[in-house]
Each structure stands twice: as C-alpha cells, then as structure tokens.
Amino acid sequence: INYNLAHFVASYGKASQIPPSTCPEVSFVGRSNVGKSSIMNKLFGRKGLVKVSSTPGKTANINFFEADGIHFVDLPGYGFAQRSKAERDRWAVLIGDFLESERSFNLVVSLVDIRHDPSKLDFEMVDYLRENEFNFVVALTKADKLSRAQQARQLASIRKQLELPAEQIFVTSSQTGAGIDELKRRIAEHCLD
Ligand code: GTP
Numbered sequence: 202i203n204y205n206l207a208h209f210v211a212s213y214g215k216a217s218q219i220p221p222s223t224c225p226e227v228s229f230v231g232r233s234n235v236g237k238s239s240i241m242n243k244l245f246g247r248k249g250l251v252k253v254s255s256t257p258g259k260t261a262n263i264n265f266f267e268a269d270g271i272h273f274v275d276l277p278g279y280g281f282a283q284r285s286k287a288e289r290d291r292w293a294v295l296i297g298d299f300l301e302s303e304r305s306f307n308l309v310v311s312l313v314d315i316r317h318d319p320s321k322l323d324f325e326m327v328d329y330l331r332e333n334e335f336n337f338v339v340a341l342t343k344a345d346k347l348s349r350a351q352q353a354r355q356l357a358s359i360r361k362q363l364e365l366p367a368e369q370i371f372v373t374s375s376q377t378g379a380g381i382d383e384l385k386r387r388i389a390e391h392c393l394d
C-alpha cells in the first residue's frame with residue numbers, strides 16, 4: 202500500500218450523505234483528542250493532510266481520505282465534556298449512524314490514550330465492536346509520553362481491562378512513529394486479498 206499517495210476525498214456532516222463503499226475502508230474511532238487525526242497523518246507521512254488540534258473536538262465531520270485504492274475514515278471524537286450537549290449528541294449520532302451503516306468495514310482502529318484507564322465510552326466502543334463482530338484493533342496512543350516500563354505496564358493493564366487478546370492491541374506514537382509499521386501490517390492483512 203503506497204500511503205504517500207494519500208489525498209482528501211470528501212467530508213460529510215451526516216452518515217446518510219455518504220455514498221456506498223466502493224473499496225476497502227479503514228476507520229479511526231476514539232475519544233476527542235486521543236490522536237486519531239495525528240495517527241492518520243503519520244500513516245500517510247504527511248504532516249498537515251488531516252487537521253489536528255490541541256483543542257478537543259477538532260474533527261466535527263466524517264472525513265474520507267484515499268491512498269492506493271483504500272479509504273481511510275477520520276471520525277469525530279466522542280465524549281468531550283466541554284463541548285455543548287447538542288454538539289456531543291450530533292457527533293454520537295454521526296458515529297453511531299456510520300458504524301451501523303452498510304459499509305465495508307475492513308478494519309476499525311479504536312484509539313485509547315495509553316496514559317489512562319479506558320473511559321466508560323472506550324469500554325462501550327470496544328464492547329460494541331466486539332459484539333457486532335467488526336474486525337478491529339486497539340491502538341494505544343501517545344506512548345512517547347511514558348517511559349518504556351510504564352508503556353509495558355499500561356499495555357498489560359488496559360489489555361486486561363478491555364479483555365483483548367495480545368494480537369488485538371498495540372502501542373503507538375504519532376510523535377516517534379512507534380507502532381505505525383504494526384498498524385500498516387494490520388491494514389494490509391484486512392484490506393489486501
Ligand atoms: P478530535 O478530532 O478532536 O477528535 O481529536 P483527534 O483524536 O483527531 O486528535 P488529534 O490528532 O487532533 O490530536 C490531539 C492532540 O494530541 C494534538 O495536540 C496532537 O499533537 C496530540 N497528539 C496526538 N498524537 C500524539 C502522540 O502520539 N504523541 C504526543 N505527544 N501527542 C500527540
């Protein structure tokens with residue numbers, strides 16, 4: 202997969218506006234500010250292609266990117282308390298409608314901050330993906346903010362809490378590029394035949 206060819210396709214404010222899938226799709230979900238947009242930029246090797254912000258709630262729409270015949274879908278983050286209830290509700294509906302729509306969900310990448318225990322909404326997301334039999338992996342983000350030893354401890358702890366097999370969860374950093382090769386392996390595994 203040549204990620205350097207990545208480009209923006211379209212932005213949608215409603216799941217019902219999105220045309221049917223025409224190719225494999227990889228979707229990124231996780232709480233606001235967890236690093237969804239950043240990990241996509243790292244994957245593409247392109248700093249500013251996907252809009253990133255230190256203010257949670259940067260991504261307010263469902264944004265499609267394409268690289269080498271595969272769609273990469275950046276979703277709004279869930280659960281940012283400082284946003285208005287109306288906004289949070291709109292995003293929850295957007296994410297829910299998207300995941301419930303009839304699409305080629307080749308792989309869902311569920312992002313969780315490595316520094317903290319999973320939030321209630323993180324648990325709900327993983328349970329939802331598991332119960333509905335999505336192909337998914339959990340990418341622990343921002344590993345550069347912890348020491349090696351702390352990373353190992355958090356990986357073990359979060360894996361246990363989320364009840365995931367070892368091969369379904371791994372450590373990443375959009376800063377150092379840690380775990381990006383692993384992510385690319387999973388994407389290739391689910392998107393190429
Ligand atoms: P929303 O669009 O609001 O849902 O956020 P998001 O999940 O897309 O997060 P985004 O990629 O915009 O990153 C949020 C903040 O975290 C930015 O300030 C990033 O620079 C920072 N960040 C993201 N990934 C990493 C990482 O791996 N390491 C460090 N140190 N900071 C990161």
Ligand code: MG
Nearest residue numbers: 237238259260
């Ligand atoms: Mg974003």
